[in-house]
Amino acid sequence: MPQQSWAATDLTFMPDRRIYLDHSATTPVDPRVAGAMVRCITDVFGNPSSVHGFGQQARAAVDRARREVAALVNARPNEIIFTSGGTEANNLAIRGVCQGSTGSGRHIVTSSIEHPSVRGVCAALEQQGWEVTRLPVYENGIVKIEDVREALRPDTVLVTVMLANNEIGTVQPIAEIGALVRERRADGQKHLFLHTDAVQAAGRMALNVEELGCDLLTMSAHKLYAPKGVGALYVRRGVRLMGQNVGGHQERERRAGTENVPGIVAFGEAAKIAREELAQRTTHDVELRDEFERKVTELIPDVVMNGDRERRLPHLSNISFRYIEGEGLLINLDLQGVAVSTGSACSSGTLEPSPVIRALGVDDEIARGSIRFSFGKENTDADIDYVIDALVQAVERLRALSPLNRPLAVS
């Protein structure tokens, strides 16, 4: 029998109130986005590749969405490839650039805090003989541009560094890395490209591929209030990219397969709303997050805020609670209806705690006790008050059980 989360299946402990603070995992679908998607499902069933009117109607819907997604990052519509999500887009970007680089070199530069979908592809390529340099991050969770400069070699074909981290929200210096990559390219290293995984950043901060200087950029719809199953890769015109899904001419031969039209339409609508409402969403999220952090600091001793305090996403707070383990805290909060996530090992089903938190140079206890709170547009001030009460109680209860802050008396 497959293992299930009891919280999702057993209603006997269902609390009266439920507060979702895990927007970095996924977001609830905006009703306007759901509306656009449902209208598409019911009214636009044609295959975009068909020449007849039904097909052309679907093609037009996909093209409209493509324009919106492109506008979110200031790209041209024909530079957007729709995929099944962020993981596929990251796979396509990294494998596509590397396989398209025949003869130019076999070296990749990446960071030590990438999402597993980037880490996994880099590790797989390493198995196939590619060399991978993993840049460190420091206590603040940010790579240093000097390290990037030092890591670049004449045979480097790809730099892939995330725009914002999914666990601690730190924003990486992509524009500086982009300038460096452009400089090298101008000096004759023609097949050197910069990819950035912007899954966490898209819809949370203003993105402009020209200012970032990146050649490829990954997005995922379900992180910006659209449904799961759709993502996009921006590929700057002129980048040689080897398609990974072959056997169809869709997406300019770079991603074969009939388009997920309703998902793409939903993504387009969500991108449009995200662009229009970015400023108000950011203000809202920052206010909630700052108030939350202020109260945590005031009411709970022995906490560690992980990652840079300034250069980070507006909606995310990663905090370690000393003497306790993250999953215990997560489940205690879940019993009170509050959904968060943790970098503890138990939670991920591995023996090692979060490699991202470990990369900050902290000890195991801090890594195991880390909790990610990620806020969203439906959260309110009253939610924060409720969560703080639940958190204070849960931390007290778990600390009362913990042997870590009590020396063992010799008996």
Add this chain to the structure above:
Amino acid sequence: MSYSATFKDHLAHPRNAGELPEATAVCEQTNPVCGDRLRLSIVVHHERIEVARYLAYGCPPTLVCGSVLTELITGKTTTEAKQLTRADLLNAIGGLPSRKHHAAALAIEALNAVLG
């Protein structure tokens, strides 16, 4: 598998948490792989465990195993307590997913250690 109602009850309302100034034996065991810890303190009088307390650090199954174990052993003779197995503890909890069985193993190790 899902966690049992007993599991959730012990997690939300831990029994016998703490330490005993008058303990006749105290022992702490650490799982060297994942770092989970369980400290057991007991008062034994005339071969019988009169009081048991625990402290735990680790994932929820480790916290719950400590709580359930102290309930199981309170009132038992040390000979009876020594006979408790990992399976007995798992039964009392209402089962654990197999990847969490290490929590019950740690609890039984701590029990054997504190009983000497």
